[in-house]
Amino acid sequence: MTIRASRFAPTCLASLLAVFAFGCAQADEVQVAVAANFTAPIQAIAADFEKDTGHKLVTAFGATGQFYTQIKNGAPFEVFLSADDTTAQKLEAEGDTVKGSRFTYAIGTLALWSAKAGYVDAKGNVLSDNTYQHLSIANPKAAPYGLAATQVLAKKGLADKVKDKLVEGQNITQAYQFVSTGNAELGFVALSQIYKDGKITSGSAWIVPADLHDPIKQDAVILNKGKDNPAAKALVEYLKGPKAAAIIKSYGYQI
Template identity: 60%
Template structure:
């Protein structure tokens, strides 16, 4: 009864690539603490605009580290609360078994019509994909085949529905328990793009909310970290 009285709720803006891991973490968080996390998924760029416009989010789990840092500088985040909760990994993926080889040579053979990426102006995973293509010397040749999603979630949908034969997605979208769930993939070597550091931030609206503070602590704990790793993120 005491736990029920003390339980609180926190509104969390969650980067699209982290949607499945966060659903599992939120369920475990509620079981372990009694607090409830209400999750909203979307692009970090759109969340930034919404928070600037007064959206009542209390915690941001971003797809990058620049946006939380900017919000902190602008006084919309609580100073000193920001930390990296995960480092994302990029994956070239197709739902077709055997299409993508484990070295990514399919990008050079050109046995596809469409390559999906997230909008590099909005999504860190899209910016990383462009960096990879530039580094491989393939950007100019493949630009006519690129199909852009507004977020990494939409990019995944392009590939999952077959509208694009392959695309650059987040490892977390097609890995579970450390294994590829379907299709074929190339795990892009980390040295081919800048690290995709994903930062958490306590927003001013969440200051003093026990559920918000507890959630940020929980994300640093062993149980959450094990879940995050199981979806292919690095810590």
């Protein structure tokens, strides 16, 4: 028996269009402010998130302190992935976030890094041997990893000794760039910038013990501008899931 296509095509076409329209209706963009140290993980997560949910991330990267100022001045961000927990808590207390949306998505690790293989020893003794000319850190007033670096120097009694050697980046990305380009022999960076799947990806590094600085708890929160955006809620939930957790851990973070 022959079935005439013309008899069934309109119905099939209508069904396909309905499915397509439903899919489009469910897909949204979410504007996300991301702490610079989390650049590589969120880029990896974004690909899976878009594939699994249909939603798309529009990301901006920078220092947490700078993002706080931008958010207070009306920047269009809907979700904020901070490099600490205090900034998100402050925004929450000031009424700039969706109630109950804040949570810790990662715990960061600080590393002392050189682009030169073998330059940094496993215990970080190079930091006190005074053979280097420049030590890169992120701005401690804007970047939590920079603040952690100053705490390490203070605990090791090196704050005064190295103060004339410090090269300060606006954020952790710039601190990393000073070292990667050779403008500083050493620098305090986020482990996530130089680590993947259990190993240092370039140069040499000392993974700083957590007891030398305050915990780098990184909080995520939905901002008021994202209150009615399904993609904002979907992203926060996705960050709590197993796929995102596996990616986050692969870059040296704790969950």
